[in-house]
Amino acid sequence: NFPKLHQMAHPQASTDEELRYFRIIGDEANADALKTLLEGLGDRKAHFLSLVNYDGMTGVHYAVLFDSQDCLKVLLEHGADPEVGVQSEAAYANMSALELSVGRRRRDCTAILKAHLGM
Numbered sequence: 001n002f003p004k005l006h007q008m009a010h011p012q013a014s015t016d017e018e019l020r021y022f023r024i025i026g027d028e029a030n031a032d033a034l035k036t037l038l039e040g041l042g043d044r045k046a047h048f049l050s051l052v053n054y055d056g057m058t059g060v061h062y063a064v065l066f067d068s069q070d071c072l073k074v075l076l077e078h079g080a081d082p083e084v085g086v087q088s089e090a091a092y093a094n095m096s097a098l099e100l101s102v103g104r105r106r107r108d109c110t111a112i113l114k115a116h117l118g119m
Contacts (some may be wrong), residue, residue: 012052022053023073025062031070038078049080056087060097060108070095072109076116083117 024034025091038045052058057065060080063072076082085094095103098117 012054014025018051019047021051021054021059022062023074025059028064029066029068029071030081031068031074033092034071035078035088037075039076045078049075049078050084058084058086058097061086061095061100064097064101064104064106064113067109069107069108069112072112076112082113 002092021034021037024030024037039046043046049059053062060072060082061077063069065076080098085096086100098110098113100106101113
């Protein structure tokens with residue numbers, strides 16, 4: 001059983017800094033750089049944690065997609081919501097990070113998410 005999704009509109013990444021956030025998570029899988037970025041954002045951290053990329057994925061989804069367990073842990077530690085569904089009509093539409101993780105067979109990410117969600 002998967003947790004109920006939080007369906008709400010999220011801002012799409014558009015600035016260089018916002019797009020870099022997704023590159024750090026996916027392309028670079030650099031948890032240290034992600035932690036430094038999030039800690040330096042101050043009041044803007046919540047905004048970044050709610051961003052979606054062009055596919056409608058949050059940072060948590062992106063970490064799962066790229067199997068970046070360390071980035072996933074950093075995002076969750078900083079308050080990212082793993083229960084948000086993908087905001088897209090694409091193949092992953094409305095999937096939570098846990099559903100995406102199970103579907104993509106990301107065992108380590110699945111274990112991290114289940115532990116975070118108390119499952």
